[in-house]
Amino acid sequence: MVITVTILGSGGTIPTLTRNLPATAIQCDGKLFLFDCGEGTQTQIVRAKLSIGKLEGIFISHLHGDHVMGLPGLLMTLSQVPREKPLILCGPKGLREFIECNRRFLGFQHSFDLDVIETTGGTVFDDDELGIDCSPADHSCFTLAYGLRENERPGRFLTEEAKRLGVQPGPLFGQLQAGESVMLDDGREVHSDDVLGPPRRGRKIVYATDTRPCDEVALLAHHADVLVHDGMFDDDLRDQAKLKKHSTVVQAARLAKRAQVKRLILTHVSNRYLDDRPLLLQARSVFPNTKMARDLMEIDVPMYK
């Protein structure tokens, strides 16, 4: 499975010409997941050449305008394209009423089922391949951080071992790879476990903004391949970050280090920074594998082999 994270909006509070309001997409083969939906997200989705028809769900961190004002428009646009499956819409309490009140005033209907989940944490999506978990973050209103995790994949097929056990290449290989046991002509049984390596680790991507650095996010992000985290302020504005319940880039980098993530992407960058390089340098002094989020940036997340 190809997993790609696309930053649709790397700004926060006020959009600029280079940083749209918060939204991050994760594409997992044919499934698309959207995290937050600031004003202008539907246009950013088109710009990023992502297909809204593939949307499985929209996961909202919190009910501040810069994170949700693109939602009614996106739902209206989704109603203009054919869609059979329901759409998951997940977020904190109040999300359903927010949608309902806009729907009432603007008189729009969806042409598909909306599966609204209001939650304070836990697993909010699960299928054969993927799951999405969420935990409370630490912001000025109730906020959720989300983790998308790929399930463990079966181990590699050990061709030489299978041959050694007397299995002939052909249909029996396929059965063993699919986890079944097979009976050989001489009556011996070979089990899938005998010819598969150890299960391969699944990938994990965590989206956490807006938030102070906090234990819940560190836990959710433990060993994540990619952590997209609030990095609104440079470290000189620690007081401001504390007051507004955001993170400085250094605070986010410390959390990334502690959670032993592979890569850190700093987002929700304040519109005061025309040049974000000083922020990047500050963060990298603590956690070298850091990037500043940019609109339409794509991050490929390689499979474990």
Add this chain to the structure above:
Amino acid sequence: MVITVTILGSGGTIPTLTRNLPATAIQCDGKLFLFDCGEGTQTQIVRAKLSIGKLEGIFISHLHGDHVMGLPGLLMTLSQVPREKPLILCGPKGLREFIECNRRFLGFQHSFDLDVIETTGGTVFDDDELGIDCSPADHSCFTLAYGLRENERPGRFLTEEAKRLGVQPGPLFGQLQAGESVMLDDGREVHSDDVLGPPRRGRKIVYATDTRPCDEVALLAHHADVLVHDGMFDDDLRDQAKLKKHSTVVQAARLAKRAQVKRLILTHVSNRYLDDRPLLLQARSVFPNTKMARDLMEIDVPMYK
């Protein structure tokens, strides 16, 4: 006074990479008026290098999502910049509750007074120089068309006539130009009217979308310098236009001709048209002085001399 119309969003229903959702700004020297506020308008305002600090009022045609979903975000951003004067927010009934419900869910406050006007027509703005009138248009929900009119300006000062009447150049000229009467040394009185030409006509710009062609709009647009009108469909889609309560470009052109406007700008162009030239040709066959609206297009409206 310099009057410039800027198209911020020339599309409708669904935004595209070249056509944002409906919004048109009219700048009259230091005053800015916004008509409709689709999603993404605040970014288009920045892109057009207009200053939100100059906003006098926002005038909403109707409560369909594509015309208003940029409003909560713009109000939030306006609260981040210093502002002393109140902001007029005008539109059909329901506008106040739409704002209130979003404000309640998203917990934002304005830092300035919002002067909400819910109306079915009439004069909604008036100062020394300008007025804004509105009339019902003809759409699938109650919709207003707006006309911004410049007041008549005093006639030109007839210098030679003033001299002929014995007025010496100097302070008396200024008094006469300001509309006052003056007493000459020989006791004769000279009135302002004696030395001013006929009053100079004010300019008029009309914004009418979404709408079928209708009498109310034709009346409001009578002799307008610029008419920005719904031109969603080409003329082959007359039935579609009728059903959806929009106009074809030919219907809009006929209305422009009938209302004897100077220039027609066709807007709310459907996202089905990648190339809008055929629409332009159709409209120009009826009303030659037509343009298709484009995002960030600026239309200067020259003064009457």
